Amino acid sequence: xxxxxxxxxxxxxxxxxxxxxxxxxxxxxxxxxxxxxxxxxxxxxxxxxxxxxxxxxxxxxxxxxxxxxxxxxxxxxxxxxxxxxxxxxxxxxxxxxxxxxxxxxxxxxxxxxxxxxxxxxxxxxxxxxxxxxxxxxxxxxxxxxxxxxxxxxxxxxxxxxxxxxxxxxxxxxxx
Amino acid sequence: xxxxxxxxxxxxxxxxxxxxxxxxxxxxxxxxxxxxxxxxxxxxxxxxxxxxxxxxxxxxxxxxxxxxxxxxxxxxxxxxxxxxxxxxxxxxxxxxxxxxxxxxxxxxxxxxxxxxxxxxxxxxxxxxxxxxxxxxxxxxxxxxxxxxxxxxxxxxxxxxxxxxxxxxxxxxxxxxxxxxxxxxxxxxxxxxxxxxxxxxxxxxxxxxxxxxxxxxxxxxxxxxxxxxxxxxxxxxxxxxxxxxxxxxxxxxxxxxxxxxxxxxxxxxxxxxxxxxxxxxxxxxxxxxxxxxxxxxxxxxxxxxxxxxxxxxxxxxxxxxxxxxxxxxxxx
Amino acid sequence: xxxxxxxxxxxxxxxxxxxxxxxxxxxxxxxxxxxxxxxxxxxxxxxxxxxxxxxxxxxxxxxxxxxxxxxxxxxxxxxxxxxxxxxxxxxxxxxxxxxxxxxxxxxxxxxxxxxxxxxxxxxxxxxxxxxxxxxxxxxxxxxxxxxxxxxxxxxxxxxxxxxxxxxxxxxxxxxxxxxxxxxxxxxxxxxxxxxxxxxxxxxxxxxxxxxxxxxxxxxxxxxxxxxxxxxxxxxxxxxxxxxxxxxxxxxxxxxxxxxxxxxxxxxxxxxxxxxxxxxxxxxxxxxxxxxxxxxxxxxxxxxxxxxxxxxxxxxxxxxxxxxxxxxxxxxxxxxxxxxxxxxxxxxxxxxxxxxxxxxxxxxxxxxxxxxxxxxxxxxxxxxxxxxxxxxxxxxxxxxxxxxxxxxxxxxxxxxxxx
Numbered sequence: 070x071x072x073x074x075x076x077x078x079x080x081x082x083x084x085x086x087x088x089x090x091x092x093x094x095x096x097x098x099x100x101x102x103x104x105x106x107x108x109x110x111x112x113x114x115x116x117x118x119x120x121x122x123x124x125x126x127x128x129x130x131x132x133x134x135x136x137x138x139x140x141x142x143x144x145x146x147x148x149x150x151x152x153x154x155x156x157x158x159x160x161x162x163x164x165x166x167x168x169x170x171x172x173x174x175x176x177x178x179x180x181x182x183x184x185x186x187x188x189x190x191x192x193x194x195x196x197x198x199x200x201x202x203x204x205x206x207x208x209x210x211x212x213x214x215x216x217x218x219x220x221x222x223x224x225x226x227x228x229x230x231x232x233x234x235x236x237x238x239x240x241x242x243x244x
Numbered sequence: 245x246x247x248x249x250x251x252x253x254x255x256x257x258x259x260x261x262x263x264x265x266x267x268x269x270x271x272x273x274x275x276x277x278x279x280x281x282x283x284x285x286x287x288x289x290x291x292x293x294x295x296x297x298x299x300x301x302x303x304x305x306x307x308x309x310x311x312x313x314x315x316x317x318x319x320x321x322x323x324x325x326x327x328x329x330x331x332x333x334x335x336x337x338x339x340x341x342x343x344x345x346x347x348x349x350x351x352x353x354x355x356x357x358x359x360x361x362x363x364x365x366x367x368x369x370x371x372x373x374x375x376x377x378x379x380x381x382x383x384x385x386x387x388x389x390x391x392x393x394x395x396x397x398x399x400x401x402x403x404x405x406x407x408x409x410x411x412x413x414x415x416x417x418x419x420x421x422x423x424x425x426x427x428x429x430x431x432x433x434x435x436x437x438x439x440x441x442x443x444x445x446x447x448x449x450x451x452x453x454x455x456x457x458x459x460x461x462x463x464x465x466x467x468x469x470x471x472x473x474x475x476x477x478x479x480x481x482x483x484x485x486x487x488x489x490x491x492x493x494x495x496x497x498x499x500x501x502x503x504x505x506x507x508x509x510x511x512x513x514x515x516x517x518x519x520x521x522x523x524x525x526x527x528x529x530x531x532x533x534x535x536x537x538x539x540x541x542x543x544x545x546x547x548x549x550x551x552x553x554x555x556x557x558x559x560x561x562x563x564x565x566x567x568x569x570x571x572x573x574x575x
Numbered sequence: 576x577x578x579x580x581x582x583x584x585x586x587x588x589x590x591x592x593x594x595x596x597x598x599x600x601x602x603x604x605x606x607x608x609x610x611x612x613x614x615x616x617x618x619x620x621x622x623x624x625x626x627x628x629x630x631x632x633x634x635x636x637x638x639x640x641x642x643x644x645x646x647x648x649x650x651x652x653x654x655x656x657x658x659x660x661x662x663x664x665x666x667x668x669x670x671x672x673x674x675x676x677x678x679x680x681x682x683x684x685x686x687x688x689x690x691x692x693x694x695x696x697x698x699x700x701x702x703x704x705x706x707x708x709x710x711x712x713x714x715x716x717x718x719x720x721x722x723x724x725x726x727x728x729x730x731x732x733x734x735x736x737x738x739x740x741x742x743x744x745x746x747x748x749x750x751x752x753x754x755x756x757x758x759x760x761x762x763x764x765x766x767x768x769x770x771x772x773x774x775x776x777x778x779x780x781x782x783x784x785x786x787x788x789x790x791x792x793x794x795x796x797x798x799x800x801x802x803x804x805x806x807x808x809x810x811x812x813x814x815x816x817x818x819x820x821x822x823x824x825x826x827x828x829x830x831x832x833x834x835x836x837x838x839x840x841x842x843x844x845x846x847x848x849x850x851x852x853x854x855x856x857x858x859x860x861x862x863x864x865x866x867x868x869x870x871x872x873x874x875x876x877x878x879x880x881x882x883x884x885x886x887x888x889x890x891x892x893x894x895x896x897x898x899x900x901x902x903x904x905x906x907x908x909x910x911x912x913x914x915x916x917x918x919x920x921x922x923x924x925x926x927x928x929x930x931x932x933x934x935x936x937x938x939x940x941x942x943x944x945x946x947x948x949x950x951x952x953x954x955x956x957x958x959x960x961x962x963x964x965x966x967x968x969x970x971x972x973x974x975x976x977x978x979x980x981x982x983x984x985x986x987x988x989x990x991x992x993x
Contacts, residue, residue, distance in 0.1 A: 088792070090765065096822040097819055097820055097821075098819070098824035098825050099677040099680060099681070099822065099824070099825055099826040099870060100868065101825065103819075103824060105818050105819070105820075107669075107895060114586060125744045126644065129796070131796075131799055131812065132799045133799075133897070133904060133906040133924055133929070134906055134908070134922060134924035134928070135922075136908040136920060136922030137920070137922070138910065138919060138920035147649070147908060147922075149895060149906060149908060151817070151818070153817070154811075154817045154818065155812065155830070156816075156817065157816055157817075157827065157828070157829070158817075158818070159816040159817055160814075160817035161818070162818070162895050162990075166857075178689050183799065184798055184932065185798040185799030185800070185932055186799070186928070187930050187932060188929075188932055189924075189928075194927060205895060208626075209626070210625060210626060211625060211626035211629045212626060212629070213626070214624070217643070219636070220631065220634055221633075223727045229634070230625075233631075257825065281710065282709060282710045282713040282714070283713050283717050284713055285716055286614075322764070323828045326862065371592070372592060372593070372594045372595070374611075375592075376616075376943060407930065414703070453707055453709075454707065454779065456735040460707065460944065461601050461707075461946055462601050462704065462705045462707065462947040463602060463943060463944050463946060464943065465601050465602075466598055466601075484738055500970045514585075533904070540710045541704040541710065542708065542778040543705060543708035543711075543777075543781065543782075543783055544705050544707025544783075544944075545783070546942060546945070547616065547780065547942075547944065548616075548783060548942070
């Protein structure tokens with residue numbers, strides 16, 4: 070399925086909910102050159118779950134990882150899916166970006182649609198201090214149990230760097 | 245037979261130290277040969293001695309959750325029981341020191357004591373790994389004790405029919421009268437089957453791969469021995485080394501008690517030396533076949549697989565052997 | 576605390592006790608903690624807690640310039656030490672629009688596939704050790720050395736090859752080294768049948784791996800498993816096939832499933848062995864193709880490091896780099912901002928991260944004795960060992976100090992380079 074078909078399916082089903090879409094074509098190969106596609110989508114937080122539901126219903130996606138970054142007044146989360154696996158040259162990366170305001174860090178979980186998202190959601194939860202609604206397990210995964218630090222959040226107030234300094238000192242202590 | 249107390253003590257000490265040294269020597273050989281067979285260089289032959297010395301100077305840790313006195317007592321019980329076994333073994337052609345004070349049944353019981361001590365010690369350690377290991381050891385014992393008992397008893401029983409009135413359960417008598425020549429062809433096949441069964445029981449009794457399930461390092465981190473350290477661990481280590489000698493000596497006494505002295509017509513001291521040397525070679529041969537080659541060639545089995553294997557095929561083979569020996573008597 | 580998704584009760588029986596495995600345990604080569612609820616020997620519940628080796632690499636990377644971060648990315652993992660730089664350089668090249676010369680693409684592929692060969696053979700040995708089959712461990716690790724030696728000849732290092740750089744590679748494969756590679760490939764070709772025979776036709780291995788740690792097709796898809804784990808369950812996911820890159824784009828690569836050996840996939844440990852062994856054969860073919868078709872020309876598009884740094888500083892954009900590492904899909908996401916030395920965002924995903932969830936269905940219902948091999952079956956990342964003990968030809972052994980080791984390794988590097 071080519072990227073244009075995928076995108077038109079989204080436009081048809083979701084209309085205005087897709088705020089922005091773009092496709093990047095790259096050519097790969099040395100002996101003979103062939104195109105591969107990166108698809109990028111931006112959706113609002115409230116429509117995010119519907120968009121992923123459409124993706125899961127129609128395209129059998131693989132979720133690689135969720136990346137994120139605080140830009141201005143938002144936490145920008147990129148859900149790196151890919152669709153069309155299983156065929157030679159069949160796959161395209163499919164990144165859905167959604168913005169979560171930093172003063173209202175709530176986001177619906179997609180574990181009900183794709184259980185494999187749990188690890189990555191738990192990681193974003195603790196690293197940005199997000200509240201992911203409906204996540205099956207809301208304990209820390211990579212940070213120590215009970216830690217309330219949010220290393221990638223600018224609202225962390227230097228808590229992480231303070232903790233880092235303490236750990237470095239502890240590592241270097243003379244015994 | 246009259247032995248003065250001084251003589252008994254002197255001989256006892258020699259056997260005790262000799263047996264222990266022998267066990268450690270065979271353990272070193274075992275490690276070196278296994279390493280060579282695996283394409284490694286392996287530790288020096290003296291390594292078991294280094295290990296014991298190191299363990300002896302190390303701290304003896306008793307876990308907080310352990311039942312202290314039981315936990316500390318069990319290594320001693322284990323070592324004492326295998327050391328006692330040494331006094332019942334007909335070394336070469338010599339009469340064992342305690343030969344007149346116990347028989348095959350006692351040996352069977354004494355053989356079970358170290359495993360039981362490990363089970364109790366494992367439970368007393370209060371660690372989940374040791375608990376799982378102790379459970380596994382119990383199941384293992386239930387699995388291999390039956391074919392072991394069948395083998396010992398059918399041989400003694402068959403001999404009792406040939407030598408009526410003799411104390412056939414005494415290991416000395418058993419060793420002096422190898423059955424191979426005394427039975428007919430059916431009995432010979434029966435004996436072969438029993439030998440085969442005992443050969444499979446041996447690595448299980450010694451808890452070596454593929455039957456090292458109670459200790460399974462990658463699964464339960466040493467299992468029963470997980471919490472043991474220092475002096476206690478050294479005693480289990482020594483017990484294990486001696487048990488290896490004991491098990492293979494039993495095999496030799498039951499199935500290959502032949503000496504070389506009569507063949508070469510050498511008598512006196514030199515005859516004794518030749519017999520003892522030949523005995524050591526036989527013990528090594530049994531260890532090589534039943535322990536070293538097996539542990540190099542197999543993966544560890546699971547407890548369910550082992551139980552099934554001992555209860556059905558191995559017990560079956562042992563029972564068939566017994567049946568053939570019985571038939572042999574009445575034919 | 577909410578962990579219903581992980582804890583599960585089987586047949587209404589209650590768990591008798593909990594056994595912790597890890598963070599430090601002989602079955603684990605890296606720290607991770609499992610809590611197993613056991614009913615006798617049967618596993619009825621499992622709780623997984625990773626994070627004991629979390630070093631905040633992404634946090635560090637976002638505070639360094641890109642070349643420094645490239646070094647850092649190489650040190651994320653010792654075994655996947657080419658996989659992360661491959662994905663990372665691709666992500667940055669996509670973001671900054673830097674082209675990679677054809678020869679560099681082929682060299683990256685060759686090193687990447689050599690890594691797959693040594694990683695899969697290493698896994699086979701570890702798997703054998705977890706089963707208590709140490710003989711096989713020593714034999715497989717012995718044959719793995721050939722691949723490590725070749726990597727050392729080609730790159731100068733056994734691990735951390737330092738080959739990719741943005742816009743190319745740092746070291747060429749000169750024509751006189753090619754025969755070494757051909758010879759090593761021939762060696763592994765001759766060995767493959769023997770490896771397959773030892774692992775797949777050995778009765779005791781079959782008894783311990785058949786039906787153990789099974790993962791169904793649906794579970795593998797739902798849990799987004801990657802690499803040999805998912806292919807063993809019959810899911811034909813392989814980045815090299817699905818979305819080709821580098822020299823893979825010139826080849827017709829097919830994801831390997833147990834069906835290639837005529838086995839219906841169940842995702843158990845045995846199927847994992849099949850997939851990994853067949854992939855060694857596939858890697859050999861790929862390297863042979865690359866060596867035959869190695870294009871002539873430059874090995875990097877921006878050879879001078881200051882120029883490269885300047886180009887990266889002026890770049891703006893975001894990019895994704897994906898690579899099929901030996902253990903599965905590696906993905907790096909990078910966002911560059913103009914006028915800034917460091918990245919604005921960096922996300923690294925290693926294969927084990929994706930396969931973490933698939934451990935749960937694999938463990939449930941199996942026995943304590945299966946824990947090590949199931950844990951190993953997804954091939955969690957492990958650290959490489961240092962060589963501190965040296966044995967010389969006479970068989971005597973001696974300890975070497977760090978300074979001596981450094982001297983010896985420098986000598987050897989000089990010998991190879993000279």
